[in-house]
Amino acid sequence: MPQISIITPCYNSERFLEKTIQSVLNQTFTDWEWLITDDHSSDRSVEIINKTKDPRIKLTVVDKNGGAGQARNISLEKATGRYITFLDSDDYWEPQFLSEMIAFMKKENVELAYSNYSRCDENLIPAIGDFKADKEVTFDNLLKTCRLSLLSSMYDSQRVGKEFFPAGSKREDHVMWLNLLKKIPVGKPLPKTMAKYRMHAKSISRKKTNIMKDQYLVYKDHMKFSTLKSWYYTVNWAINGFMKYSKVFN
Template sequence: MPEVSIITPCYNSSKFLEETIASVMNQTFTDWEWLITDDQSTDHSVEIIQRINDPRVRLTIAEKNGGAGHARNLALEKAAGRFITFLDADDFWEPNFLNEMIGFMKKENAEIAYSNYARCNEELIPQIEDFKADKEVTFENLLKTCRLSLLSSMYDSQRVGIEYFPEGSKREDHVMWLNLLKKIPVGKPLQKTMAKYRMHSTSVSRKKQNIVKDQYLVYKDFMGFSTLKSLYYTANWAMNGFIKYSKIFN
């Protein structure tokens, strides 16, 4: 059984996929499985993945395009590793990401951990200050801003179980982390920059003004909060999101 399961959704990612593959293959920690789900790509993504000559890499092709959450869930259904971590098909890990994260989690007896990550343009050149893993994460403070980024976080499935993503929401990662944090008191910060995140100008996560309603539904529908309480946390999330990405504050 592998120590780590890496979960990757892929959709039309051929432009950056080879760099992502290299970042996994160059990991100093080698006891992993990589579960990639292609979400009906129309480019050459599948061909690129199929060229990987490594039995630790397992490709699933979704029967229909169902979005990133659905693709991750298909991979999670097959995950056998104790530790679960995520890497989108256009992001990048430093070579010691897995080694550092697993060592940190065992040392700190952590059920969830997250690290710093660099915020880069499409050429992986940093654009603003690194996102800092500078606070312990709880359910309460995660309601106001999602500090847990998929590419720089890890959880122990032996202790907290496998947590699936809610399908049909553009904020599925936030809901997933909130559901995990309901089970444990705290997630631990590793204050080292272990990953690089590509900030695409057209990405859903950057267009905050277009997904305020989706964020509101995180609280109203998935957390079961009242309208007033949902509006309160949505306002906090919007302000923290502005601070997170604005060069004024970095």
């Protein structure tokens, strides 16, 4: 079995996919498998993936679009690596990402780690300051802001089990991390910039319409908090989110 399983959902990513693929192939750590689930793309995404003849890349193509969370879960079901990490089909890793992360986790003896990442425009040019991995993450502090990004985090499935993404949530990554942190005391920061995140002006994650409601449901429906407690954490999350992405604070 490979040491690391990389999980990627893909949907109509032909514009960026080749650079993402190259960033994985350029990794100095080579004992990995890459499980890509194409979520019924209508562009050349599947063709581009199939052009890369590497047995470590395992592509699943579904015949009905189910969203990124479901696509990740399909890949997670098939993952055999001890360490689980995520890379969306438009993002980018520095060549040492896997080697640095796995070495850090072994050195610190932790189940979860995350690194800095650059926040870039669609051409991978930095748009605002790097996101800093400067605090340990716990269940309690992750309630107020999601410091964990999928592209710069890794967890040890041998010690905590696989953590799947919930159905019916538009904030499925935050719910997944909260559920994982219920099992462990802390995730550790690796303060090195190891990845590049593309910030798309029209991406789902950047839309503000109904986002407060979606975040409220993280606490109310998935964490089973009271109404008052759910709104308390939603307001905290909103304030921290503004500071996270505002150029005033970056």
